[in-house]
Amino acid sequence: MKAVISQLYTKPAYAKAINLVKLVSITGVAQVAVQAVGFVSGILVIRLLPTHEYALYTLANTMLGTMTVLADGGIAIGVMAQGGKVWQDRQQLGEVLVTGFDLRKKFAIGSLALAVPVLIYLLHFHKADWLMSVLIVLALIPAFWASLSGTLLEIAPKLHQQVAPLQKIQVGVALGRLALLAASIFAFPFTFIAILSAGIPQLWANRQIRKISAAYADDTPKPNPLIRKEILGMVKRLLPVDIYYCVSGQLTIWLISIYGSTAGVAQAGALGRLPVALTAFTVLFGSVVLPRFSRTPAVRKTVLRQYINIQIGLLMLAVCIVLAVTVFSTEILKVLGPQYEGLQSELIIMMVGSSISFVAASSFFLCTCRGWVINPIISISVSIIAIIIGVSIIDVSSLKGIFWLNIFTSIVQVCMHIVYGIHRIVKLKNDAN
Incomplete structure (x- = not known):
């Protein structure tokens, strides 16, 4: 029996199937844990934030989602598409990622410039004072920036199917968010505290993902104009669709x-x-x-x-x-x-x-x-x-x-x-x- 199993492991198709099953199992178990911890975090926020604060929290998170969509505009998908062509070359894959980060930075600044005034207006409309509005916006920026960077940093490990380390980090983020919420929201039931509790663990996660990504993508090249043109070509087609689906x-x-x-x-x-x-x-x-x-x-x-x-x-x-x-x-x-x-x-x-x-x-x-x-x-x-x-x-x-x-x-x-x-x-x- 052992001999038969040993022979099966030498066959590429069988080894590939086993590897796929392992990846699916790891990701599935990790996501169950992430969703379960996220559910508990959500219940904490709902039950401990006063009604008015929870309304502001919902408003800020909705705007965060819109800001993230506008700041990405299809860049992450473009980087994945270009990276898939050169995923085995560390130098070229790094060039794709650096170009993506350069574009992402410019889009993020534009998204903030458009979204922050709208968010402040909406917060005031819902009876938030100036101090609370500013604190919510400042708390939102780390979560916004971390979310954008994380999607690009994950591309190189995903292309090389390094799924297990990424899932461990996601579980760590979920646990970190729950720990920060539990430690802070009881004493300080404010919207900006809840938002910071979600954003800070993601900043830690990005540092860990960057270390994994560095093994597969060089971060020293300069942005490539040809790659930028290819990515922007996708952005021109995807951004209108993203805006439409934000509304619909x-x-x-x-x-x-x-x-x-x-x-x-x-x-x-x-x-x-x-x-x-x-x-x-x-x-x-x-x-x-x-x-x-x-x-x-x-x-x-x-x-x-x-x-x-x-x-x-x-x-x-x-x-x-x-x-x-x-x-x-x-x-x-x-x-x-x-x-x-x-x-x-x-x-x-x-x-x-x-x-x-x-x-x-x-x-x-x-x-x-x-x-x-x-x-x-x-x-x-x-x-x-x-x-x-x-x-x-x-x-x-x-x-x-x-x-x-x-x-x-x-x-x-x-x-x-x-x-x-x-x-x-x-x-x-x-x-x-």
């Missing part, structure tokens, strides 16, 4: 606010927390699958085989998630509270839409990680037309109807990204010569 991402709440009731808003908010569980799969996909697909040689047959296998895997995962939610729908709703116990059908329909959205987003990133980006005029137009058609044929006055609208628009997104991905693969050469 709140569509469910907007529609139920206009056509529904206050109870409907609460139900949408409560059920909307459940798809956060998909974050673990998103991280797993971004850490294991995307880097491997990005560095695959540009050979039509090879890329198409991987692409189809990945799509089949995504479909099977989506089906399993929906089946699990269907089986345990009663238990899940009990966790949310007695006021939500009658929403079994809404829960299942919502998770169907969220799972299809996950497949759509994954298909989108499969394309962008290889530098394939749909013209934003086409993608945004298709999305808007899908929403208009959906609203015209679906009754969106109920929570169930809005979730059906999400299913309809998500199916359109899946079809668009899969068709575009196959179109780009067909254009590849049929062999390595």
